[in-house]
Amino acid sequence: DAKTTQPNSMExxxxxxxxxxxxxxxxxxxxxxxxxxxxxxxxPEYVIHGLTSNVNNRMASLAIAEDRKSSTLILHxxxxxxxxxxxxxxxxxxRGQNFVFGPGTRLSVLP
Amino acid sequence: DTxxxxxxxxxxxxxxxxxxxxxxxxxxxRAMYWYKQKAKKPPELMFVYSYEKLSIxxxxxxxxxxxxxNSSLLNLHLHALQPEDSALYLCAxxxxxSYNEQFFGPGTRLTVL
Numbered sequence: 001d002a003k004t005t006q007p008n009s010m011e012x013x014x015x016x017x018x019x020x021x022x023x024x025x026x027x028x029x030x031x032x033x034x035x036x037x038x039x040x041x042x043x044p045e046y047v048i049h050g051l052t053s054n055v056n057n058r059m060a061s062l063a064i065a066e067d068r069k070s071s072t073l074i075l076h077x078x079x080x081x082x083x084x085x086x087x088x089x090x091x092x093x094x095r096g097q098n099f100v101f102g103p104g105t106r107l108s109v110l111p
Numbered sequence: 112d113t114x115x116x117x118x119x120x121x122x123x124x125x126x127x128x129x130x131x132x133x134x135x136x137x138x139x140x141r142a143m144y145w146y147k148q149k150a151k152k153p154p155e156l157m158f159v160y161s162y163e164k165l166s167i168x169x170x171x172x173x174x175x176x177x178x179x180x181n182s183s184l185l186n187l188h189l190h191a192l193q194p195e196d197s198a199l200y201l202c203a204x205x206x207x208x209s210y211n212e213q214f215f216g217p218g219t220r221l222t223v224l
Contacts, residue, residue: 034212036213041217042217042218043115043201043203043215043216043217043218044154044201044203044213044215045215046212046213046214049212085153087153098144098156098159098167099156099213100156101153101154101155102153103152103153104153
């Protein structure tokens with residue numbers, strides 16, 4: 001399985017944009033890039049996913065490098081509620097692999 | 112209804128007890144999962160059910176016994192657990208298309224004395 005690496009922790013100020021990086025240099029052509037987050041005392045929740053093109057939804061944007069070896073999750077205006085552990089996960093869409101969670105990035109949002 | 116429910120929220124059990132965790136979803140998802148999460152660690156996959164059949168067992172000890180009685184329910188039967196089994200147990204479900212997201216429940220916090 002292709003691996004991902006993320007910073008252990010990041011800090012952001014409230015109402016400022018946050019860019020959470022993820023490196024996945026061994027990504028294969030059929031791997032989708034998924035982002036989940038886990039708020040304190042809750043189960044993980046889906047944030048966004050993409051394959052090659054940048055993606056936007058109501059929660060965030062996903063910017064994927066042209067060579068697909070890295071991606072960045074963008075929260076446009078961080079709120080206190082966005083404080084969570086963010087997981088970047090690769091999943092092969094053709095082989096139906098299961099999600100393998102890495103350590104993730106713990107995001108702190110300062111008021 | 113886009114919710115996965117888990118009961119109980121908390122469970123304390125002795126090493127000789129038998130207990131069960133329950134997970135329920137009504138989204139029509141045919142893939143259901145059990146994960147184990149220790150404090151400050153990522154979730155680790157334990158079992159996967161696809162169309163009510165066990166498709167993956169990630170070398171989990173036999174003291175954990177999963178059961179999928181129908182397409183909406185997933186149980187995890189616990190027997191003779193050890194203190195190191197204390198963790199948050201998460202259930203998740205997913206639509207069967209490869210691109211579908213997983214929906215997670217809030218988890219059951221298990222303490223083994």
